[in-house]
Amino acid sequence: MPSYRQSKLGIKETTKLCAQYFWCGFKDAFAWPSSLITIYGSETIRNRTRNCFILNGLIFLGSIFFFNHITIPTLHFFLGKTFFFSLNQRSNNDNVMHSSFLTNILDTIIALTYQLLWVYPIFLLSFVLNSVWYQEIADRVFRIQYGQPVNSHLTYNRMLQIIADEVYRAILFMNYLVFATIIYILPIIGPIISFMYFCWIYAYYSFEYKWINKGWNLEKRIEYFEERWAYFAGFGFTFTVVTFFVDQFLSAGVFALFFPIYIIMANNALPMPRQNERARFSSLMPYRLPVFWVARKLNDKIITSFTASGSKLSREKKNKTINE
Numbered sequence: 001m002p003s004y005r006q007s008k009l010g011i012k013e014t015t016k017l018c019a020q021y022f023w024c025g026f027k028d029a030f031a032w033p034s035s036l037i038t039i040y041g042s043e044t045i046r047n048r049t050r051n052c053f054i055l056n057g058l059i060f061l062g063s064i065f066f067f068n069h070i071t072i073p074t075l076h077f078f079l080g081k082t083f084f085f086s087l088n089q090r091s092n093n094d095n096v097m098h099s100s101f102l103t104n105i106l107d108t109i110i111a112l113t114y115q116l117l118w119v120y121p122i123f124l125l126s127f128v129l130n131s132v133w134y135q136e137i138a139d140r141v142f143r144i145q146y147g148q149p150v151n152s153h154l155t156y157n158r159m160l161q162i163i164a165d166e167v168y169r170a171i172l173f174m175n176y177l178v179f180a181t182i183i184y185i186l187p188i189i190g191p192i193i194s195f196m197y198f199c200w201i202y203a204y205y206s207f208e209y210k211w212i213n214k215g216w217n218l219e220k221r222i223e224y225f226e227e228r229w230a231y232f233a234g235f236g237f238t239f240t241v242v243t244f245f246v247d248q249f250l251s252a253g254v255f256a257l258f259f260p261i262y263i264i265m266a267n268n269a270l271p272m273p274r275q276n277e278r279a280r281f282s283s284l285m286p287y288r289l290p291v292f293w294v295a296r297k298l299n300d301k302i303i304t305s306f307t308a309s310g311s312k313l314s315r316e317k318k319n320k321t322i323n324e
Contacts (some may be wrong), residue, residue: 007280014282018230021272025234028269035264044140048133049260055126056256061198064249067114074106118262119249130256137260138209141267150215169218171302176295178200190247195244196233200225200291202243203236206266222292228271229289235269 009017039045142149180197184190204225211221225232239262243251281287 009282011282011284014280014285017277017280018285021228021230022234022237024272025231025269027234028265029235029262031265031268032261034204034268035261038144038171038264038268039260042140042144045137045260045264046168048137050313052130052133052257053258055129056253060122061250061253061257063118064253067111071114072110075106075110093295115249123249123252126256130259134259134263135209138263138267139213141264142210142213145267146213149213153157165218168299168303171203172218172292172295172299175298175302176292179294179298193302195240197291198244199236200229201232201236201241202239202255203232203266204236206262207232207240207269207271209263210267223288224271226291227276227288229286229291231272235266235271 039049139149176197180194180201183197184194188192204221207225208221211224216224239255239258242258243254246254278287
């Protein structure tokens with residue numbers, strides 16, 4: 001039988017193809033009807049999603065809204081009628097400025113006290129509980145869609161390997177987030193690059209549960225992700241829009257509130273391209289975009305530094321023992 005070679009696309013056609021992949025990811029991130037059906041059809045998913053809504057929506061985000069829109073305005077109203085009103089009675093601009101200065105100081109003290117005594121404890125509690133609930137949601141959705149998750153036989157060496165992989169992964173994502181945050185300060189292109197980096201990391205978080213349940217190691221997960229960079233940029237786009245332009249706590253609360261839906265949508269999604277299309281891509285457009293390149297380079301430097309420090313300490317201890 002005759003063999004046919006895939007023709008290589010030009011840069012224009014390749015760009016259109018990547019735009020199509022982006023659009024597929026964008027559409028898959030709006031698969032709310034099927035996700036709601038999945039939630040309704042499983043008691044476990046329904047209960048865990050409800051818990052996430054209560055903790056992250058009503059308690060965490062609700063308390064932030066209450067503090068910003070009710071507590072602070074109420075304090076300003078009563079203080080304005082008493083303490084600051086007496087200061088403003090003196091028709092002296094310096095006193096008026098002094099009143100405004102004292103108001104700002106008082107707002108800062110109240111805000112810091114509120115964050116330390118309420119927001120941070122709730123944030124830490126939600127981080128722990130959300131991690132457990134997300135995992136239960138992801139495992140249940142995976143069983144519904146694909147069957148039993150892949151579980152390797154846990155030996156001592158396997159356990160050590162898992163611990164090492166998780167440490168490496170934690171440092172990797174810490175470096176990724178630090179880079180995505182720092183690059184924001186660059187003029188013009190900085191916010192754009194930072195925005196795209198958050199699109200990718202939100203998409204990665206959503207799909208990683210599925211890949212882990214399939215038994216994929218970190219290297220395979222990253223390779224699969226970087227070969228479908230356009231699709232995952234589209235999948236994480238909407239999530240980033242609603243979290244990128246607000247303050248840290250509000251962003252964290254919104255993320256935690258909607259993340260269960262994105263886990264479900266990720267399990268139902270089929271990222272594009274579904275087959276290897278490297279041969280079709282123009283040489284001017286990367287088939288695999290090294291999204292994690294900077295984070296991995298930083299990881300290597302950190303691990304090398306720790307290894308070198310550990311070796312140096314071992315040699316010094318050994319030499320000290322010999323001398324004694």
